[in-house]
Amino acid sequence: MTRFDLIVIGSGPSGRRAAVQAAKLGKTVLVVEKRERVGGVSVHTGTIPSKSLRETVLNLTGWRERGFYGSAYRVKKDISAADLRVRGSKILEHEVDVLDHQFARNRVATLTGEARFLDPNHIVVTRGGGAEPEHFEADRFVIACGTRPHRPANIPFDGRTVIDSDEILKLETLPRSMTVVGAGVIGVEYATIFSALEIAVTLVEPRATFLDFIDREMIEEFVHELRDRNVSLRLGAEVTAVEFDHAGRPVCRIASGRDVTSDVLLYAAGRMGSTDGLDLDKAGLETDNRGRLTVDPKTLQTAVPHIYAAGDVIGFPSLASTSMEQGRFAACHAFGLEPTPLPDHFPYGIYAVPEMSTVGMSEEDVKKRQIPYECGIARFRETSRGHIMGLQTGMMKMIFSKKTRRVLGVHIIGEGATELIHIGQAVMALKGTIDYFMESTFNYPTLAEAYKIAALDAWNRAFAPSVAAPETPGMQEAAE
Numbered sequence: 001m002t003r004f005d006l007i008v009i010g011s012g013p014s015g016r017r018a019a020v021q022a023a024k025l026g027k028t029v030l031v032v033e034k035r036e037r038v039g040g041v042s043v044h045t046g047t048i049p050s051k052s053l054r055e056t057v058l059n060l061t062g063w064r065e066r067g068f069y070g071s072a073y074r075v076k077k078d079i080s081a082a083d084l085r086v087r088g089s090k091i092l093e094h095e096v097d098v099l100d101h102q103f104a105r106n107r108v109a110t111l112t113g114e115a116r117f118l119d120p121n122h123i124v125v126t127r128g129g130g131a132e133p134e135h136f137e138a139d140r141f142v143i144a145c146g147t148r149p150h151r152p153a154n155i156p157f158d159g160r161t162v163i164d165s166d167e168i169l170k171l172e173t174l175p176r177s178m179t180v181v182g183a184g185v186i187g188v189e190y191a192t193i194f195s196a197l198e199i200a201v202t203l204v205e206p207r208a209t210f211l212d213f214i215d216r217e218m219i220e221e222f223v224h225e226l227r228d229r230n231v232s233l234r235l236g237a238e239v240t241a242v243e244f245d246h247a248g249r250p251v252c253r254i255a256s257g258r259d260v261t262s263d264v265l266l267y268a269a270g271r272m273g274s275t276d277g278l279d280l281d282k283a284g285l286e287t288d289n290r291g292r293l294t295v296d297p298k299t300l301q302t303a304v305p306h307i308y309a310a311g312d313v314i315g316f317p318s319l320a321s322t323s324m325e326q327g328r329f330a331a332c333h334a335f336g337l338e339p340t341p342l343p344d345h346f347p348y349g350i351y352a353v354p355e356m357s358t359v360g361m362s363e364e365d366v367k368k369r370q371i372p373y374e375c376g377i378a379r380f381r382e383t384s385r386g387h388i389m390g391l392q393t394g395m396m397k398m399i400f401s402k403k404t405r406r407v408l409g410v411h412i413i414g415e416g417a418t419e420l421i422h423i424g425q426a427v428m429a430l431k432g433t434i435d436y437f438m439e440s441t442f443n444y445p446t447l448a449e450a451y452k453i454a455a456l457d458a459w460n461r462a463f464a465p466s467v468a469a470p471e472t473p474g475m476q477e478a479a480e
């Protein structure tokens with residue numbers, strides 16, 4: 001039996017950070033990973049492959065250059081599924097290499113195999129290829145086992161025409177049409193990425209709204225974008241069954257009628273904690289009905305104090321970015337080091353086409369809390385950088401408190417949204433007011449200038465009511 005100070009189960013963003021942080025504190029650390037290679041869902045089937053796919057699609061189609069050369073412009077005609085995989089495989093290899101080196105450099109031991117608890121301090125790891133199971137003991141554990149796609153028994157997954165979000169990355173040929181069930185982050189990202197390839201996509205969602213954590217005005221803008229493209233959005237459409245027609249194509253039966261038939265159906269209606277097989281009951285733990293663990297949000301300890309959990313397995317927000325922070329935090333707390341607190345404001349990035357990003361409160365949130373507020377809007381096509389780049393779409397919305405002048409939320413849709421958001425995030429983290437944007441000079445021409453325009457627009461709406469605020473001011477108008 002080998003003993004470690006810390007055993008981490010899972011090598012995704014949270015497991016990796018927990019392991020490296022503990023190693024840097026001088027602790028002996030073992031990471032157990034059931035995949036052949038480290039990296040977790042994020043590197044192998046989630047964040048990195050989907051963002052690589054998105055970037056590949058935008059490049060091969062020439063999506064970003066269409067503002068220059070017109071909507072008929074294409075970099076490559078007849079893009080194949082193989083074309084889409086080339087770059088993704090290289091990125092994956094590189095990410096795994098970086099991780100392997102990081103573990104080796106920090107003397108983190110790694111083991112390929114499936115871990116299960118024997119009791120709260122012992123695990124056994126079952127290894128493939130006839131290897132003997134190995135037993136380990138540890139003082140502390142971090143469960144960072146992540147999630148997997150939810151696959152309800154009534155959906156006839158066949159890995160070819162009815163697939164989940166892991167299988168979509170292995171498509172052998174590109175379909176002409178696709179149904180995406182579930183307008184969550186995963187559904188919306190893949191629906192728009194594949195529609196950029198001119199695949200006719202139908203996005204089906206049982207609820208009347210989708211992506212409810214995003215400001216509604218941004219969603220309206222997004223829906224407008226979808227309408228301009230070949231994405232048909234079916235809200236309030238409950239899926240009663242998935243069957244096959246005589247040609248073997250999946251038919252998505254919708255309760256309200258108008259079934260959807262397509263070449264491929266992607267089922268992306270949520271994820272489950274990958275906790276089955278861990279024998280958590282032997283460690284004194286239980287999961288919710290989605291296989292997730294509950295932790296004390298202040299410490300990330302589970303009901304068994306020396307066992308921590310981090311990342312997607314603890315549920316919201318299920319972002320690689322926050323998972324990394326949770327992993328680091330758990331390791332520090334586990335070994336008595338005062339961890340820097342988890343941030344109040346974390347950005348949310350949706351890598352759809354167009355991308356969206358948000359930090360802080362939406363207009364709906366501030367209304368609910370009855371905070372006196374005002375909003376300002378800036379459209380990218382009205383910035384000089386937007387003109388130069390040929391951007392037709394893109395918008396920023398800034399919300400601030402009329403009482404304290406503090407920035408309460410920033411919401412962006414369009415090119416660079418996931419990068420630009422960090423300016424708003426930094427100002428909010430430092431408890432900044434709208435005055436920062438009013439008083440600062442930005443590089444010109446940049447898309448970041450949208451911050452200034454949105455701030456001026458908000459300020460004018462709030463404090464210069466006699467001046468009729470234009471709906472979407474350009475720099476000049478907003479400043480006057």
Ligand SMILES: NC(=O)c1ccc[n+]([C@@H]2O[C@H](COP(=O)([O-])OP(=O)(O)OC[C@H]3O[C@@H](n4cnc5c(N)ncnc54)[C@H](O)[C@@H]3O)[C@@H](O)[C@H]2O)c1
Nearest residue numbers: 181182183184185186187206268269270271318349350351
């Ligand atoms: N860019 C990112 O940050 C990113 C990218 C991918 C995933 N993620 C995270 O991964 C997690 C999982 O994402 P997800 O999109 O799978 O799940 P989700 O829970 O975010 O969304 C699932 C969607 O499916 C719908 N749905 C539920 N049951 C359904 C049914 N029977 N039929 C049709 N639709 C149904 C839900 O109403 C919801 O809109 C999320 O927490 C997400 O934040 C984040």
